[in-house]
Amino acid sequence: MKQYNLGIEATLEIIGGKWKALIICLLMSGVKRTSELQRNIHGISQKVLIQQLRELEKDGLVSRHVYQQMPPKVEYSLTEYGVTANKIVDVMCSWGKENIQMRQQRGEDIVLLEEMLPDH
Amino acid sequence: MKQYNLGIEATLEIIGGKWKALIICLLMSGVKRTSELQRNIHGISQKVLIQQLRELEKDGLVSRHVYQQMPPKVEYSLTEYGVTANKIVDVMCSWGKENIQMRQQRGEDIVLLEEMLPDH
DNA sequence: TAAGATGGTTACTTCAAAGTAAGTACTGGA
DNA sequence: TCCAGTACTTACTTTGAAGTAACCATCTTA
Numbered sequence: 102m103k104q105y106n107l108g109i110e111a112t113l114e115i116i117g118g119k120w121k122a123l124i125i126c127l128l129m130s131g132v133k134r135t136s137e138l139q140r141n142i143h144g145i146s147q148k149v150l151i152q153q154l155r156e157l158e159k160d161g162l163v164s165r166h167v168y169q170q171m172p173p174k175v176e177y178s179l180t181e182y183g184v185t186a187n188k189i190v191d192v193m194c195s196w197g198k199e200n201i202q203m204r205q206q207r208g209e210d211i212v213l214l215e216e217m218l219p220d221h
Numbered sequence: 222m223k224q225y226n227l228g229i230e231a232t233l234e235i236i237g238g239k240w241k242a243l244i245i246c247l248l249m250s251g252v253k254r255t256s257e258l259q260r261n262i263h264g265i266s267q268k269v270l271i272q273q274l275r276e277l278e279k280d281g282l283v284s285r286h287v288y289q290q291m292p293p294k295v296e297y298s299l300t301e302y303g304v305t306a307n308k309i310v311d312v313m314c315s316w317g318k319e320n321i322q323m324r325q326q327r328g329e330d331i332v333l334l335e336e337m338l339p340d341h
Numbered sequence: 342t343a344a345g346a347t348g349g350t351t352a353c354t355t356c357a358a359a360g361t362a363a364g365t366a367c368t369g370g371a
Numbered sequence: 372t373c374c375a376g377t378a379c380t381t382a383c384t385t386t387g388a389a390g391t392a393a394c395c396a397t398c399t400t401a
Contacts, residue, residue, distance in 0.1 A: 103331040106263060108317030109246050109310065111333075115320065117239070119389080126229050135348060143226060149389055151349070171397045172347035189316055190229065192308045197228030199305075200235065211223040213231075239359080255378060269359060271379065291367050292377040344401080351394080360385070367377085 115160050116186060120145055120153050125183065126190045128163065132178040162186060235280050236306060240265055240273050245303065246310045248283065252298040282306060 105111055116122050120142065127133060127141055139150050154177055157163040162183035168174040179186075201213045225231055236242050240262065247253060247261055259270050274297055277283040282303035288294040299306075321333045 103329070105317075105321060105331065105333045105335075106261070107243065107246055107335055108314040108319075108321065108333060109242055110317065111320045112313040112317035113239070113242060117237075119233070119237070122229055122233060123227065126227055136346080141226070146390060147349080148351095148391090152389090167348095172399080173349075173397080175348060185319075186316065188312045189309070192312055193232040194228040196306065196309055197225070197230065197232035199228075200231045201225060201228065209223070211225065213225045213228060215225075215227055256376080266360060267379075268361090268381090272359095287378095292369085293367080293379080295378060342401100344399105346399085347397080349395085351392100353391085353393105355388105355390070356386105357388095358386090361383085362381100363383100364381080365379085369374105369376090371372100371374085 112189065115162070116189065118153070120149065121157060122190055122193060124150075124153055124157065125162065125179065125186050126194060128177060128179045128183070129187055129190060132166075132176050135175055135177070138177065157183070232309070235282070236309065238273070240269065241277060242310055242313060244270075244273055244277065245282065245299065245306050246314060248297060248299045248303070249307055249310060252286075252296050255295055255297070258297065277303070 116125065123142055124138065127138060135147075135151070135154075138154075139145060139147060142150065154163055154165070158165055161180060163177055164180050164183075166176045166178070168176070198213060198215075201211060204211055236245065243262055244258065247258060255267075255270065255274075258274075259265060259267060262270065274283055274285070278285055281300060283297055284300050284303075286296045286298070288296070318333060318335075321331060324331055
């Protein structure tokens with residue numbers, strides 16, 4: 102029997118890790134192709150991206166649509182359940198934005214490029 | 222110059238990782254001693270707990286109060302800024318709770334012990 | 342004809358985070 | 372007198388997540 106002390110432990114198992122919250126964040130703005138995701142997630146390798154997407158699919162947050170054509174085309178989108186995770190991802194985005202602003206006011210040499218991304 | 226594409230990246234740097242969100246979650250219910258935290262976070266070692274607390278302190282989320290007595294007594298609490306992270310931790314808790322309930326209804330053999338913890 | 346883009350898989354390596362175990366210093370209780 | 376509890380630190384090991392690089396098949400464009 103699997104035991105959790107706090108709800109947050111289950112959350113961390115599903116969307117914890119280095120990339121998953123970020124992937125969900127990008128999928129929130131709509132359906133995305135593999136290469137589109139990879140271009141927008143700086144530093145992720147194709148292997149890890151696909152691996153994370155498959156895990157999110159297994160957990161029911163993401164659905165994968167393969168088009169039977171050449172060259173291959175695969176699209177990823179959030180499921181109905183995946184969309185419920187926006188509650189988390191939204192606050193993580195806005196809290197992070199405030200954090201960056203605060204650090205900028207303190208004189209740290211950082212920028213948020215958000216506005217320069219496609220789909221914004 | 223440090224660059225972020227999305228606010229969430231900064232958030233993940235600060236409260237990402239295996240334990241930090243959980244620690245903040247526990248500190249939300251008030252001041253805690255080291256040993257108290259360790260007892261309530263199943264599986265964490267003392268070394269890692271203290272290391273995570275120091276990092277949270279460095280990032281301004283947690284404050285550390287040392288009592289000059291024997292035996293030693295150290296208390297950790299959220300700073301004013303740390304308290305703002307409850308926006309994140311709260312939704313992670315409730316989303317996780319719903320996730321567990323959903324999986325229970327599907328017949329998975331899991332429990333949430335939350336109610337049995339102290340401070341509840 | 343050769344490169345580039347598509348969306349993967351596989352095998353291997355690296356590395357940082359976490360785990361383990363021991364030591365420090367002091368007190369109180371059995 | 373010796374063990375337990377307090378809050379650490381240090382040194383070393385483990386492990387799993389991520390990185391790297393090569394490969395596959397197909398089509399388009401230069």
